[in-house]
Amino acid sequence: MWRRKPAVAGSFYPSDPGKLAADIDIYLNNAGEVGINGELFGLIVPHAGYVYSGPVAAYSYNLLKGMGVRVAVVLAPCHRARFDGASVIPSGQYTTPLGDVTIDEAIGSELVKKTRMKFIREAHDSEHSLEVQVPFL
Template sequence: MGKVRAIISPHAGYEYSGPVAAVAYNAIPGQSFKTVFVLGPSHYARFKGVSVCTSVVYKTPLGSVPISARAKELAKIKPFVPEPHCMVYQPSWARIASRPLPLPGEETPETWEHSVEVQIPFLQVTLKNFELVSLIYGEADPEDAAKVLADFLDDSSLLVVSSDLSHYLPYSQAVNVDKTTIKWICEGNTAALAHPTAENTACGRMPILALMYLAKIKGWEPKLLSYKNSGEYSW
């Protein structure tokens, strides 16, 4: 396998998604990346565009990761937007979170979002030193997003797309649906994944589509590394 340009990594609880995520991140040791773009779906916020984190650092229990200066450059180009204040659904666990509750009107797509957050510790362990561009996907055309991102990604960049696949289906049905989704991704079949009937195939369907369009622009070839679902880790 040549140099990894992008990975799709799940974002469920680590006990469910961690083993598959680890396989993806194990594909990048020994490779050098200055900037990592992490693109995840929004689970709680409703907004137009793709939110670009405008903080200075991104903190996890493993330490702080600097936000790349390229984030501000990207945020100037539609459909990317500087991290907006917007309508955010507050999850049930918010009141027991370690962070203080934000004041009304201060919440952004990043406030409670986990899709990017759970990827960062894997990157900290795997890459050690890198700069981050944290992106939360709202309402945006994935092909438009891909065209803009294409100009920001170079040989020193890695793109991480955070997405689970199907949700709330019986085990065998989930496996069948996911196999079809994986087939579309590996074939670069954007038309199938973009079709309205595919809406529930992946929570990060739009970020995945952006990656698929990027792969066409850049000439990247997909490779399946691992697939499992949470039914294999449930008791």
Template sequence: MVVRKAAVAGSFYPRYKPDLLRLLNESFINDQFGPGEELKSSNQEQRTILGGVSPHAGFTYSGCCAAFTYLNLFKERVPDTVIILGTDHIGYGKVALMREGKWETPLGYLEIDENLSKEILKNSETIIDDE
């Protein structure tokens, strides 16, 4: 099984789970720049929000801004699938997708939705399989 390592843990975000949870919570409860409330989810049957775009800068720069996106998504219910788009800061290579495996994070492992990955790869002329 392929595991994508948390390459920048300890750099752009904390390496350890308790530290990351504290920082996440602070981003949500910050009432000056963040939403000013804790992240809670409900189990609404119907979704009104189908997705969101969140900044990828370090928490210091964008944590509170990102909290607004996640707060609104989770208010309805925990999403079934989350698509993570990574940025290529170097400018080399093609658009790639991990077809299977896991992403390692300080909060645990994220399972890749293999069915969705296969459908995206099958229907895209641009995205390649990042084996």
């Protein structure tokens, strides 16, 4: 099983679990309750270091409160590797300071089987854009 270890914990966001959880709570509380008219299909969330993007990310993620979301599909750019198409992690875990998040193998494998997506390890190893989303989820 592939385990994606944090590449930017300690620089883009705290590597200490207590500090990270506290920071996320502060961002979410400061963003306040937000509502939408209609259905929520997706979110557009920034992917910079939390000192820059945390408050805006929290505003977006607060929209998910009470929705019972069990699976999130995160689309993110790749800054570190050059390749055609898109890369998907078909199975495994994303390790964060807050614990491991299991990748939905059924969905990941289906994306590889039924689309032109493939797993390109270099696209994920040191990439921050998806990693900074996982602790909020």
